[in-house]
Each structure stands twice: as structure tokens, then as C-alpha cells.
Amino acid sequence: xxxxxxxxxxxxxxxxxxxxxxxxxxxxxxxxxxxxxxxxxxxxxxxxxxxxxxxxxxxxxxxxxxxxxxxxxxxxxxxxxxxxxxxxxxxxxxxxxxxxxxxxxxxxxxxxxxxxxxxxxxxxxxxxxxxxxxxxxxxxxxxxxxxxxxxxxxxxxxxxxxxxxxxxxxxxxxxxxxxxxxxxxxxxxxxxxxxxxxxxxxxxxxxxxxxxxxxxxxxxxxxxxxxxxxxxxxxxxxxxxxxxxxxxxxxxxxxxxxxxxxxxxxxxxxxxxxxxxxxxxxxxxxxxxxxxxxxxxxxxxxxxxxxxxxxxxxxxxxxxxxxxxxxxxxxxxxxxxxxxxxxxxxxxxxxxxxxxxxxxxxxxxxxxxxxxxxxxxxxxxxxxxxxxxxxxxxxxxxxxxxxxxxxxxxxxxxxxxxxxxxxxxxxxxxxxxxxxxxxxxxxxxxxxxxxxxxxxxxxxxxxxxxxxxxxxxxxxxxxxxxxxxxxxxxxxxxxxxxxxxxxxxxxxxxxxxxxxxxxxxxxxxxxxxxxxxxxxxxxxxxxxxxxxxxxxxxxxxxxxxxxxxxxxxxxxxxxxxxxxxxxxxxxxxxxxxxxxxxxxxxxxxxxxxxxxxxxxxxxxxxxxxxxxxxxxxxxxxxxxxxxxxxxxxxxxxxxxxxxxxxxxxxxxxxxxxxxxxxxxxxxxxxxxxxxxxxxxxxxxxxxxxxxxxxxxxxxxxxxxxxxxxxxxxxxxxxxxxxxxxxxxxxxxxxxxxxxxxxxxxxxxxxxxxxxxxxxxxxxxxxxxxxxxxxxxxxxxxxxxxxxxxxxxxxxxxxxxxxxxxxxxxxxxxxxxxxxxxxxxxxxxxxxxxxxxxxxxxxxxxxxxxxxxxxxxxxxxxxxxxxxxxxxxxxxxxxxxxxxxxxxxxxxxxx
Numbered sequence: 057x058x059x060x061x062x063x064x065x066x067x068x069x070x071x072x073x074x075x076x077x078x079x080x081x082x083x084x085x086x087x088x089x090x091x092x093x094x095x096x097x098x099x100x101x102x103x104x105x106x107x108x109x110x111x112x113x114x115x116x117x118x119x120x121x122x123x124x125x126x127x128x129x130x131x132x133x134x135x136x137x138x139x140x141x142x143x144x145x146x147x148x149x150x151x152x153x154x155x156x157x158x159x160x161x162x163x164x165x166x167x168x169x170x171x172x173x174x175x176x177x178x179x180x181x182x183x184x185x186x187x188x189x190x191x192x193x194x195x196x197x198x199x200x201x202x203x204x205x206x207x208x209x210x211x212x213x214x215x216x217x218x219x220x221x222x223x224x225x226x227x228x229x230x231x232x233x234x235x236x237x238x239x240x241x242x243x244x245x246x247x248x249x250x251x252x253x254x255x256x257x258x259x260x261x262x263x264x265x266x267x268x269x270x271x272x273x274x275x276x277x278x279x280x281x282x283x284x285x286x287x288x289x290x291x292x293x294x295x296x297x298x299x300x301x302x303x304x305x306x307x308x309x310x311x312x313x314x315x316x317x318x319x320x321x322x323x324x325x326x327x328x329x330x331x332x333x334x335x336x337x338x339x340x341x342x343x344x345x346x347x348x349x350x351x352x353x354x355x356x357x358x359x360x361x362x363x364x365x366x367x368x369x370x371x372x373x374x375x376x377x378x379x380x381x382x383x384x385x386x387x388x389x390x391x392x393x394x395x396x397x398x399x400x401x402x403x404x405x406x407x408x409x410x411x412x413x414x415x416x417x418x419x420x421x422x423x424x425x426x427x428x429x430x431x432x433x434x435x436x437x438x439x440x441x442x443x444x445x446x447x448x449x450x451x452x453x454x455x456x457x458x459x460x461x462x463x464x465x466x467x468x469x470x471x472x473x474x475x476x477x478x479x480x481x482x483x484x485x486x487x488x489x490x491x492x493x494x495x496x497x498x499x500x501x502x503x504x505x506x507x508x509x510x511x512x513x514x515x516x517x518x519x520x521x522x523x524x525x526x527x528x529x530x531x532x533x534x535x536x537x538x539x540x541x542x543x544x545x546x547x548x549x550x551x552x553x554x555x556x557x558x559x560x561x562x563x564x565x566x567x568x569x570x571x572x573x574x575x576x577x578x579x580x581x582x583x584x585x586x587x588x589x590x591x592x593x594x595x596x597x598x599x600x601x602x603x604x605x606x607x608x609x610x611x612x613x614x615x616x617x618x619x620x621x622x623x624x625x626x627x628x629x630x631x632x633x634x635x636x637x638x639x640x641x642x643x644x645x646x647x648x649x650x651x652x653x654x655x656x657x658x659x660x661x662x663x664x665x666x667x668x669x670x671x672x673x674x675x676x677x678x679x680x681x682x683x684x685x686x687x688x689x690x691x692x693x694x695x696x697x698x699x700x701x702x703x704x705x706x707x708x709x710x711x712x713x714x715x716x717x718x719x720x721x722x723x724x725x726x727x728x729x730x731x732x733x734x735x736x737x738x739x740x741x742x743x744x745x746x747x748x749x750x751x752x753x754x755x756x757x758x759x760x761x762x763x764x765x766x767x768x769x770x771x772x773x774x775x776x777x778x779x780x781x782x783x784x785x786x787x788x789x790x791x792x793x794x795x796x797x798x799x800x801x802x803x804x805x806x807x808x809x810x811x812x813x814x815x816x817x818x819x820x821x822x823x824x825x826x827x828x829x830x831x832x833x834x835x836x837x838x839x840x841x842x843x844x845x846x847x848x849x850x851x852x853x854x855x856x857x858x859x860x861x862x863x864x865x866x867x868x869x870x871x872x873x874x875x876x877x878x879x880x881x882x883x884x885x886x887x888x889x890x891x892x893x894x895x896x897x898x899x900x901x902x903x904x905x906x907x908x909x910x911x912x913x914x915x916x917x918x919x920x921x922x923x924x925x926x927x928x929x930x931x932x933x934x935x936x937x938x939x940x941x942x943x944x945x946x947x948x949x950x951x952x953x954x955x956x957x958x959x960x961x962x963x964x965x966x
Contacts (some may be wrong), residue, residue: 060287067091068108075146078106078153094156095154095687097141098957100527104141105157109150125150132428136187138207138219143433154678158210164276174313175277176216178347180208180269183218185343188271189336192264198223199262201250203277205468226649232311238577248295251285254327256794257294265329271339272324272332279305279313284325291852291893298445299655302326314349318344321647322653330726331689339826373954449475455484462487469493469515479748482506497541498519508533519543525551532558539564548572553579563609574620598625608684614639616858634674635686644674645686665697685726692730693736704737711737730758732772735779744783767801770810777817784822793818807845809854812838816857819864828868835864853869856892859885863902879909897934 066081068091078095084105085092095106130140143152162180166172172180184206191198196203200218205221249257253269256262276284284303285296302325305318309494320342323333333339448471449457458481461467467488472481478500485491486509493515502522507530516534518539528551531537537559547555547570556562556579563585567576569592577600580589586607596604597620605613613629613636615621619732626638634644648671655664672690679687691714718727731754738747751772758769773796780789793814800811819834838861842849849858860884869878886906889899906921 075151082516097153103156104153107152132223134187134190136183136219137223138221157207159207159924161204162206162208162293163203165208172278174350178343179216181275184220185340187220187269187337196223197262200248200269201274202251203274210749231793248749249290250286252294254298255329257297259769261766262557263329265332268324268332268335272321275321301578304657314346315642317346320694325530328729330729354919365839406918434681450750458484464488465490467491471495472499476500479503479505482509485510503527504530507531513537515539517541518545521545528555536822537562539567542570543568545570549576552576556582558790561585564588569593569595577603580604585609590614592616594618595620602630605629605636610636612863634678661697661700668693685721685723690734699737704741707736707737724761728754744779748776748779748783751779770796770799774814774817781821786821790818790821807841812841813857828871835861839865851891856894858889859892875909879913882906882909896929896933900926900933905928
């Protein structure tokens with residue numbers, strides 16, 4: 057059929073065969089650049105979502121990017137990512153067919169419900185996180201995570217199946233541009249304004265951490281009913297993302313959010329990409345903790361008397377002859393996280409019976425069946441549809457039941473709590489190829505024979521078993537084991553000494569109520585990856601505890617009911633090891649950060665400074681000055697606070713300390729960001745040569761981290777050229793800008809804003825050298841681009857650059873003595889300035905200059921009016937400057953008073 061189309065949504069008729077393959081069923085969505093249809097792929101005989109890019113909304117760069125990113129995204133194969141089936145060009149029309157996901161988008165769901173319940177929230181975001189982890193491991197960035205790109209469908213059992221749409225291609229297809237209400241997309245920014253990271257808003261390099269920020273925004277929306285930042289215009293919303301502190305989530309609200317999860321969510325909304333937590337190692341474990349907290353609440357509130365009696369019966373005897381039950385928990389729980397979510401077993405006589413009603417809401421993730429029908433009712437395909445599964449078996453379980461799970465590709469975690477299995481279970485478990493976690497609590501396991509055949513195990517729970525010190529040698533082949541629970545076993549100091557030598561990656565160890573003594577601390581201190589040590593009810597003493605806690609990765613420990621460690625000892629440990637949480641008490645680091653965040657939210661810089669310095673001192677005492685990113689980060693935070701109140705010299709002192717530590721660490725991105733912070737202070741101090749040096753170092757770090765010619769490196773190269781020019785090194789600046797212009801010409805093209813911006817800087821350099829003809833060439837070229845594509849230069853940063861261009865041409869005409877031509881160019885600049893976001897000092901200069909030009913052309917009445925406007929602007933600037941100066945001085949005085957008071961408190965008594 058003919059592929060010429062109008063802007064009507066019904067561009068393709070229903071029933072039409074397009075691209076010689078797809079039969080159109082109905083239009084789904086329409087955007088500025090594309091159309092989306094529900095269609096049938098007549099070759100594969102499947103329903104698809106067919107996306108088509110409009111011919112009048114694309115350019116060559118879009119096509120190249122469309123093909124490269126669609127090709128990359130099509131290689132992803134994950135249960136929570138909508139699969140791209142095919143893509144290509146037909147009669148020069150780009151199209152893409154992808155898996156059609158029935159149901160509704162998260163955006164539609166939020167319009168109906170406003171917020172999600174915590175069970176719903178967990179069900180959605182375990183799966184979204186799983187999708188992002190998979191993509192990020194392949195270095196694929198989504199760029200536009202938002203509720204509209206998260207699809208939710210309902211499975212037969214009532215649970216939700218979540219898929220993330222449009223990986224890497226969302227902005228190209230732009231299927232829902234008007235969903236932001238009054239917001240109107242502008243420029244070439246990639247992302248949706250309500251969920252756009254600060255670096256996206258500034259046109260800087262987009263990384264996986266940009267997706268993390270967007271994830272935090274969507275999570276916030278789901279919990280509170282609205283995005284964290286929103287305003288009437290795109291520009292104001294983006295400015296909030298860039299400048300406004302992240303909002304606080306009320307942990308005392310209707311949503312039972314844990315403090316740790318609230319802190320993680322705030323971290324996702326951090327302005328700096330490096331400050332945002334990793335999804336796999338931090339966000340998912342926080343979701344697991346939230347799930348555990350929810351399960352505990354449900355368990356407390358929902359057990360009826362009948363359920364309690366059933367549970368008591370099941371616990372009285374492991375040999376009671378009730379039907380074996382299978383609980384399938386459908387959640388993308390990351391199995392490297394510590395702990396198990398134990399499923400309550402309810403005794404039914406038939407697989408058709410339902411759960412009894414309870415007073416509290418039970419998550420839809422649960423359903424229960426007898427294992428008698430397991431082989432018939434739970435095939436591999438059905439388990440695949442359940443995605444990551446946790447199977448909980450208890451009661452009269454036999455080897456035959458486990459044989460039915462052999463070669464199952466989808467089972468990750470198996471719980472065999474209080475069953476009759478002994479060491480013969482391990483060869484059966486070894487036949488489950490992707491099994492990563494096993495709970496054998498209170499089973500007959502004793503010698504661990506053949507446990508080494510389960511080489512993929514990450515988590516192993518052996519509490520309340522009959523294992524001994526000699527059994528532990530069997531764990532040697534489990535080189536990936538991270539979490540080991542040995543509570544209530546007979547393991548001694550001798551066994552621990554053997555354990556640490558054979559399990560080098562062990563990070564999470566539970567030795568509650570074991571007969572170990574303080575001597576075990578020598579062995580435990582040798583575990584290089586130790587992070588969580590639970591030693592409740594042991595004979596450990598205070599000095600042994602300190603030895604264990606000195607590991608740099610330690611974040612959690614527990615010493616409850618240890619006769620040799622008192623509650624006051626724990627408080628002492630909490631101060632000495634501020635990064636470690638003890639039991640249910642969060643770490644001092646977490647507590648301080650919460651106080652710092654509250655001070656930031658209220659705009660109390662003195663309090664924020666005081667708390668940051670106090671935490672810095674604690675961390676310095678703990679970790680010293682070398683090789684710890686946490687200390688370096690705190691130095692940088694203090695530097696940033698000093699910069700906010702324009703005490704740039706103090707800012708440089710702390711920035712240099714942060715750099716000195718960062719140089720010892722293998723983190724070029726962090727070092728890059730500190731050099732950039734330092735460059736800001738140096739610029740404000742007008743030490744431009746040093747600014748250039750700092751920017752050169754920052755660019756080198758960026759190239760080490762992400763390769764040459766990234767968007768971030770190119771934008772900072774533009775700043776580098778400006779610093780060189782202001783430092784009087786104009787020839788070096790010209791060389792820098794020339795090289796940058798060549799890169800932009802090659803990568804973006806002659807018509808790009810970036811290329812024109814660089815030419816403007818070159819023109820200014822030639823003006824400095826009084827090479828007016830060369831300056832004229834550069835400025836005139838940019839003016840020609842503005843005339844050729846006025847829409848591109850209409851508003852925002854491009855419009856401000858247009859003002860600069862016409863003003864530069866105006867100055868050249870003044871130099872030549874052509875005041876009439878200069879006035880015409882000034883008129884254009886002044887007209888554009890009405891809608892431009894220019895600094896007040898620039899507005900004063902342009903207004904003053906325009907008044908002088910009017911006077912020179914005999915227009916005295918008009919000249920007087922502009923002189924009056926200039927006077928008003930000057931008065932406004934003076935008032936603002938004085939007000940800012942007074943505020944900064946007041947804040948600085950308060951900070952210094954606090955420092956003096958601290959010094960008095962620390963001084964020895966006379």
C-alpha cells in the first residue's frame with residue numbers, strides 16, 4: 057500500500073496489510089514522531105505492537121540511531137522486557153514490531169488508583185528492577201523510564217506480570233508526548249520531564265544511573281500519587297530536577313515504608329549520578345527488606361485462631377501425615393540479598409480449596425496447591441510464566457517430588473524447612489540447573505556429603521541441623537556462596553577457622569547460638585568480603601567484636617544476648633564503627649545522613665554543614681584519609697556547601713582533600729566530579745588558568761571512565777576553551793575550540809546547536825585578538841543557521857545563544873562605524889531577549905548598549921526610555937547582590953559560630 061500518511065491517528069486503515077506483513081487491528085497511540093498500532097504479524101501469526109516513525113518527523117541521525125538502538129535492544133531476552141521481534145525500513149519508512157502486552161500501563165493504573173499499595177508496589181518494582189539489571193549488565197540504557205513505559209497484565213492466578221517497554225528507542229518513537237498535561241516537549245532532550253535526571257535536563261551524558269534516577273521518580277509517584285518534581289512548564293520542571301533538593305518520604309504515612317527503603321529512595325533522587333545507589337546491590341535488597349517487613353505485619357494481623365492451630369499442628373511433628381503443599385511466591389527477589397521470606401503453610405485437603413478470608417490484605421502473589429498434582433499442573437512453561445520462583449515444600453516430602461523438579465530452568469530458590477531430607481538430597485538438588493538458594497533448616501542433614509555438586513548456590517541455610525566442624529569441608533566447591541546460616545548448630549571456633557579458608561566470597565554469616573568463642577574473631581577477621589555478621593547469643597567479647605567489625609565493607613552486625621557484650625558496649629561500637637547498623641538500630645552514618653537530608657530540605661545550610669562535618673570526623677576516625685570513597689564524598693559535600701555560600705577558598709580546601717583521597721581509588725567518575733566542583737570555585741575566584749587545569753583533569757577522568765568524545769567530555773571541553781580564553785591563553789583556546797568544532801561537525805552536523813555554540817566561542821576569541829573578519833565569519837555562519845531554522849532557536853538556551861550572536865554582529869558593526877546597521881542588529885537581539893533566560897548583568901549591558909545606539913541614531917526619546925530601563929535593572933541587581941551577600945554572610949557567620957562553639961566544647965578544662 058502507499059505509505060504517505062497524514063497526522064490523523066487512523067493513518068493505516070483497520071484490516072490493511074502494511075509492510076507486506078502486518079495486518080492492522082486498531083490504532084493504539086499517536087505522537088509527534090510516530091504511530092503505534094495493534095497488529096497481527098501474518099508470518100509469525102502473533103499479535104504485535106507495530107511502531108512506525110513518521111516521514112516528516114525524522115532525519116538521518118534519527119534513522120541511524122533508530123537502527124542501531126533497535127538492533128541492540130532486540131538482543132535482550134528477559135521476561136520483564138517487551139521483546140522486539142523485528143525492525144527495518146520499508147520504502148524508507150522505519151518500523152518496529154514488538155511483543156504486544158495486553159493490559160494497561162502503570163500510568164493508566166495510577167490515574168485510576170492514584171497510588172499503589174505496598175504489595176502492589178513490590179510486585180511491580182521487583183520486576184522493573186529485574187529488567188533494568190538485565191539491561192544495564194549489557195550496557196543498555198533505557199533513557200525514558202516512566203509509568204507510560206511500564207506495562208502490567210494479569211496472570212490467570214491474579215498476580216501481575218510487568219514488562220518494561222521501549223528500551224533505547226522510546227524518544228525516537230515518542231508515542232505519548234502529551235501525557236505530561238500542560239508540559240510541551242522542547243529541544244532534543246531524551247526523557248520525560250517528570251522523570252528526567254538532572255544530567256538529561258542539562259543535555260549531558262546519559263548513563264545507567266540516569267535510569268536509576270527515573271526509577272526513583274516513578275517509585276515516588278507510585279507511593280505518593282504524584283511525581284517528586286512538577287511545575288507548569290517543561291523548563292521549570294527540569295530546573296527543579298537540577299536544583300531542588302529531593303523531597304522526603306514520610307515513613308509514618310499510610311504506607312508502612314521502612315526507614316532504610318526511604319533512605320534508598322532518596323538516594324535514587326540524588327543530583328549526582330555517582331551518588332545514586334546501584335539497583336542490584338542496594339535497591340533490590342531494600343525491596344526485600346520492605347517485603348520482609350510487610351510479611352511480618354501480615355503474619356501478625358492475619359492469623360485466625362484456626363490458622364494458628366493448623367500451624368501449631370504442623371510444627372509439633374515433622375512426620376505428620378498431611379498433604380504436602382507447594383507455595384509459589386512470584387517475586388523477583390534478588391537471591392544474593394540476606395535472609396529468606398518464610399512462607400506460612402496452610403493445610404488443605406484439596407488443591408481446589410481457597411485461602412480462608414483474613415482481616416488484613418494478603419498479597420496477590422500467593423497461591424497454594426497440593427504437590428500431588430504438581431507434575432501435571434506445573435509444567436516448565438507454567439513456571440516460566442511465573443518467572444523467578446520460590447518453592448516452599450514441607451511435611452511428608454519425598455525424593456520423587458524433587459525429581460519432578462529436575463532440569464527445571466526457572467526455579468531459583470527452594471525451601472525444604474522441617475522435612476525429612478538428609479544428605480541424600482544434594483544430588484537431587486544438583487539436577488535443578490539454576491538453583492541459587494536452599495533452606496534446609498531443621499532437616500536431617502548432617503555430613504553435607506555431595507553439597508559441592510550444587511555449585512551455583514549463593515545462599516545456604518543450615519540452621520538447626522546436625523552438621524559439625526568436619527562437615528564444613530564439603531562446602532569447599534561452593535565458590536559463589538555469599539550467605540551462610542549456621543544458627544543453632546554445633547559449629548565451633550575450629551570449624552570457623554576452616555570455613556574462612558574455603559569460602560573466600562562469604563559476606564553474610566549467621567552464627568546465632570553456636571558454641572563459638574572470642575577466638576573465632578581471628579578467623580572471621582580474615583574474611584575480606586564480610587559485610588553482615590550475626591552473632592547473637594554467643595560467647596564473643598567486646599574486643600573480639602571490634603576485630604570483626606573492622607572490615608571496610610561491614611554494614612550490619614548483631615550481638616543480642618551475648619553475655620560479654622552489654623548494651624553500653626553496643627553504643628560504644630556504634631560510635632567507633634559508624635557505618636554499621638546493630639540489630640534494628642540503624643548505623644550512625646544512616647542517622648546522620650537523615651539529619652543532613654532534613655537540614656537540606658529546610659534550607660538550613662549551617663545545620664547541614666555542622667552535621668556533615670560531624671559525620672566526616674567520625675568517618676575519618678574509622679577509615680582514615682586514604683582509599684575510602686565515603687570520606688572523600690563527605691569532603692566533597694562540605695566543599696559544595698561552602699561553594700553555595702560563596703566561600704570558595706574554604707570550598708577549595710575541602711575539594712582538594714577529596715581529590716587527594718579519590719586519587720587512591722579506582723573511580724575516575726567520582727574524581728571527575730570533584731575536579732568539576734573545584735573548577736566551579738576557581739571560576740568564581742576568576743583563577744581561570746587553574747580552572748582550565750581542573751577541567752583538563754576532569755575530561756581525562758571522563759575519557760578513562762567512558763571513552764573519548766562523550767557528551768559530557770565535549771560539553772566540558774567547551775568550558776575548558778572559555779577558561780583558557782579568560783586566562784589570556786587565547787591561541788590555546790582557539791585550538792581547543794577548533795578541535796571541538798571538528799568533532800561536532802562530524803558527530804552532529806553543520807546544522808547542530810553544538811556546532812554553532814562552538815563557532816560562537818571561536819568568534820569571541822577572534823574578537824579578543826582583533827581579527828574581526830574571522831570573527832565575522834563565525835558569527836555570520838551562526839546567524840545563517842538561525843534564519844534557516846528559526847523554530848530550533850526559538851526558546852531556551854538556543855534563543856539565548858541567538859541573542860549573543862546578534863549582539864556580537866552588532867559590536868562588529870560598531871567597530872566598523874556602521875551605527876545604523878548596528879541598531880538593526882541590536883533590535884533583533886533586544887526582541888529575542890524578551891523570551892531569553894539571561895543573567896541580569898547581560899540584560900543590563902544589552903539594554904545600556906541599545907540606549908546608546910538609539911541616541912547615536914538620533915532617536916533621543918527612545919534612547920531615554922532604554923536608559924531608564926537600564927537604571928531600573930542596575931538598581932535591581934544592586935538590591936539582589938546586597939540581599940545575597942547579607943544572606944551568605946549570615947550563614948557563614950552562623951557556621952563559624954558553630955565551629956567556635958565546637959572548639960570550646962572540645963577544649964580541655966583549665
